[in-house]
Amino acid sequence: MSKQEISPSVIRRLPRYHRFLGELAAQGTIRISSKELSRQMGLTASQIRQDLNCFGGFGQQGYGYNVCALRDEIGQILGIHAHRKTILIGLGNLGRAIASHVNFSQCGCDLIGLFDSNPFVAGRDIEGMQVHHTDTLSGFCRQESPELAILCVPENAAAELANKLVSFGVRAFWNFSHSNLHFEDDAVLVENVHLADSLMTLTYGLSHDSMDETADSLR
Amino acid sequence: MSKQEISPSVIRRLPRYHRFLGELAAQGTIRISSKELSRQMGLTASQIRQDLNCFGGFGQQGYGYNVCALRDEIGQILGIHAHRKTILIGLGNLGRAIASHVNFSQCGCDLIGLFDSNPFVAGRDIEGMQVHHTDTLSGFCRQESPELAILCVPENAAAELANKLVSFGVRAFWNFSHSNLHFEDDAVLVENVHLADSLMTLTYGLSHDSMDETADSLR
DNA sequence: TAGATTGTTAATCGATTAACAATC
DNA sequence: TAGATTGTTAATCGATTAACAATC
Numbered sequence: 026m027s028k029q030e031i032s033p034s035v036i037r038r039l040p041r042y043h044r045f046l047g048e049l050a051a052q053g054t055i056r057i058s059s060k061e062l063s064r065q066m067g068l069t070a071s072q073i074r075q076d077l078n079c080f081g082g083f084g085q086q087g088y089g090y091n092v093c094a095l096r097d098e099i100g101q102i103l104g105i106h107a108h109r110k111t112i113l114i115g116l117g118n119l120g121r122a123i124a125s126h127v128n129f130s131q132c133g134c135d136l137i138g139l140f141d142s143n144p145f146v147a148g149r150d151i152e153g154m155q156v157h158h159t160d161t162l163s164g165f166c167r168q169e170s171p172e173l174a175i176l177c178v179p180e181n182a183a184a185e186l187a188n189k190l191v192s193f194g195v196r197a198f199w200n201f202s203h204s205n206l207h208f209e210d211d212a213v214l215v216e217n218v219h220l221a222d223s224l225m226t227l228t229y230g231l232s233h234d235s236m237d238e239t240a241d242s243l244r
Numbered sequence: 245m246s247k248q249e250i251s252p253s254v255i256r257r258l259p260r261y262h263r264f265l266g267e268l269a270a271q272g273t274i275r276i277s278s279k280e281l282s283r284q285m286g287l288t289a290s291q292i293r294q295d296l297n298c299f300g301g302f303g304q305q306g307y308g309y310n311v312c313a314l315r316d317e318i319g320q321i322l323g324i325h326a327h328r329k330t331i332l333i334g335l336g337n338l339g340r341a342i343a344s345h346v347n348f349s350q351c352g353c354d355l356i357g358l359f360d361s362n363p364f365v366a367g368r369d370i371e372g373m374q375v376h377h378t379d380t381l382s383g384f385c386r387q388e389s390p391e392l393a394i395l396c397v398p399e400n401a402a403a404e405l406a407n408k409l410v411s412f413g414v415r416a417f418w419n420f421s422h423s424n425l426h427f428e429d430d431a432v433l434v435e436n437v438h439l440a441d442s443l444m445t446l447t448y449g450l451s452h453d454s455m456d457e458t459a460d461s462l463r
Numbered sequence: 464t465a466g467a468t469t470g471t472t473a474a475t476c477g478a479t480t481a482a483c484a485a486t487c
Numbered sequence: 488t489a490g491a492t493t494g495t496t497a498a499t500c501g502a503t504t505a506a507c508a509a510t511c
Contacts, residue, residue, distance in 0.1 A: 034478070036448055040441035044422075058492060067426065070492095071480050078494060086493040087487040103444050104451030122341030123439075132440050133447040172450060196453070197446045203263075207286065214449040216442050220342075221351050222259035223435050225322050227416045228352040229255055230433040231391060232323030234415070253502070277468060289468095290504050297470060305469040306511040 035076050039103055041066070042076070046096035058089035105133040109197075110171040112138040114186065116146050116156055119201055120177030125152050134173060138165055142182075159186075166193035173197040180204045254295050258322055260285070261295070265315035277308035324352040328416075329390040331357040333405065335365050335375055338420055339396030344371050353392060357384055361401075378405075385412035392416040399423045 045066055049057060059070040066073075077083055077090075083098050084090045100106065111134040113124055120141075129136045139156045141147050147158035157165065165171075174195045176183050183202035190198075197214040200206045206215045264285055268276060278289040285292075296302055296309075302317050303309045319325065330353040332343055339360075348355045358375045360366050366377035376384065384390075393414045395402050402421035409417075416433040419425045425434045 031452075032478075036445055037441070039448065040438070040444040043444075044438070044441075060492080069480060071482095072478090074492095074494065075479080082494060084493050085487060086485070087491045089492065102448070104447045105444070107447060107451055109447060109450055117345075118341040119345045122337040126336075126338045127440055127443065129443075132443045133451075134443065173446060197450055199443055199446060212453065214446055214453075216446055218439070218442055219259070219263070220437070221346055222256070222263075223437055224346065224348075224351045224353065224418055225259040225262075225324070226255055227392060227418060227433055227435055228323045228326060228328060229258065229321070231328055231416055232326055232352075233250075234431065234433070251502075279468080288504060290506095291502090293468095293470065294503080301470060303469050304511060305509070306467045308468065 031079050035079055038076055039099055042073075043096060043099045043103060043105075046092055046099065049092045050096055054092050056089045057092055059084070062090075103133065105131065107133040108135045109133055109173050110169055111136050111173040111175065112140060112162075112165075112171045112195075113175040113177065114140045114159060114162075115177035115179075115202075116141045116149075116151055117177060120175075121151055123175060123177060123201065124154075137169060137171060140165075142178075162189070163193060166190070166195070170194055173199065175199045175201070176206075177201045250298050254298055257295055258318055261292075262315060262318045262322060262324075265311055265318065268311045269315055273311050275308045276311055278303070281309075322352065324350065326352040327354045328352055328392050329388060330355050330392040330394065331359060331381075331384075331390045331414075332394040332396065333359045333378065333381075334396035334398075334421075335360045335368075335370055336396060339394075340370055342394060342396060342420070343373075356388060356390060359384075361397075381408070382412060385409070385414070389413055392418065394418045394420070395425075396420045 045062070059073045062068075063070040063073050074084075077095075080098070080102050083095050108130075111129060113120055113136060116124070116139060120139075124136065124139060136154070139151060139154050140159045140162055141156050142159040144158065147156050149156050172195065174187075174190050174197070176186065176198060178186060180203040183200060183204040183206060187195075187198055187200075187206050187208075191208065191210075191213055196212065198206055198216070200215060200217045201220075203219065205217050208215065264281070278292045281287075282289040282292055293303075296314075299317070299321050302314050327349075330348060332339055332355060335343070335358060339358075343355065343358060355373070358370060358373050359378045359381055360375050361378040363377065366375050368375050391414065393406075393409050393416070395406065395417060397405060399422040402419060402423040402425060406414075406417055406419070406425050406427075410427065410429075410432055415431065417425055417435070419434060419436045420439075422438065422440075424436050427434065
């Protein structure tokens with residue numbers, strides 16, 4: 026159990042810290058102060074120090090933070106060395122893109138199985154992995170015990186599938202179907218990804234931008 | 245210009261309201277109270293009423309909200325009827341998935357051009373649209389004046405490309421390259437999407453779950 | 464009218480920022 | 488030592504929740 030409950034806002038910033046520190050390390054930067062890091066990330070130095078001190082004192086007064094050491098600490102906190110067994114269900118356009126585009130090992134995940142309910146897709150090879158038919162999920166899970174499932178299935182199939190997977194022992198869902206998964210049992214973790222929501226904030230921004238004539242003429 | 249500046253937290257909830265109201269409408273629900281909607285969405289009724297009242301009084305005391313009318317209002321606020329001219333650059337796995345998977349018109353966007361720098365990709369047809377070579381971007385933008393660009397290019401290509409596009413008049417970026425775009429000029433809108441960040445919050449959750457033995461044994 | 468539910472103000476809570484003593 | 492920068496406490500700010508009068 027961690028010291029205290031860490032707030033979601035802090036947790037959501039951790040991957041970003043990890044990313045920036047990785048870039049700094051790649052550039053050969055050895056040390057960095059919270060002030061300089063805040064400048065580069067567009068945060069305040071206070072916030073960075075507060076965030077990090079949720080987990081421990083990783084810096085040194087008068088010196089700052091060692092880039093590599095801090096990155097490693099954050100990686101540990103995130104659990105990126107955990108090799109969580111992960112399966113992906115639904116190999117349409119999006120599923121295939123996720124399978125090939127996301128760096129799973131950098132996220133602490135091992136992608137060990139691909140599944141699709143379409144018999145013309147099952148059997149094919151994608152990214153050097155064979156796609157299994159969803160009918161074989163039960164047996165696969167009994168044997169491999171995956172912890173995390175990525176859902177790239179149609180909206181109407183997601184809830185039923187997820188329930189089944191929970192009964193097979195899956196404890197976390199990265200859900201790209203347009204549904205809103207939710208489990209009473211909050212031992213089951215869910216990230217509902219709605220890409221369109223992110224695009225719509227741009228649509229909103231464009232409409233409410235003072236530069237914009239369309240919006241102006243509408244009011 | 246809108247009444248007051250709306251907070252980003254409210255704006256980010258709008259697409260979600262829109263989505264839920266759409267589902268309710270599809271189910272034939274005519275009216276809904278903030279209380280019932282809050283139950284279904286996992287929010288508080290207070291928050292819903294506060295959020296909506298940023299934009300106007302869309303309800304009726306003693307009755308609640310008309311589902312369709314409210315949905316239309318939120319759609320207007322988001323600007324989903326704007327037909328923003330949109331281009332997508334980079335038709336690798338992810339670019340192709342975005343092009344085919346996202347419902348652009350529902351987001352107020354018209355996807356009018358696909359571009360790739362690879363001459364073997366340029367010329368091909370994707371989703372019934374011809375892919376142009378990135379060399380033709382300048383001319384295309386002069387002619388069509390797209391407002392929004394979706395970047396599915398490699399990290400190292402994103403910043404330079406984005407700068408060029410701004411000079412061509414593009415005012416908003418949906419950025420899937422692993423870079424962090426940022427413009428001093430805050431008339432340029434940016435949504436940096438880092439899919440892996442979302443996955444990592446699950447990794448974190450699995451590691452800090454009390455059920456988890458790996459994490460326990462590490463402390 | 465009575466009941467329901469909004470719109471809105473006030474209270475609370477949490478997250479961010481500022482300040483500064485501790486210390487490398 | 489002097490300077491820099493952390494870790495941490497206190498102050499501020501903003502967002503969420505609660506309460507209730509207005510009103511359909």
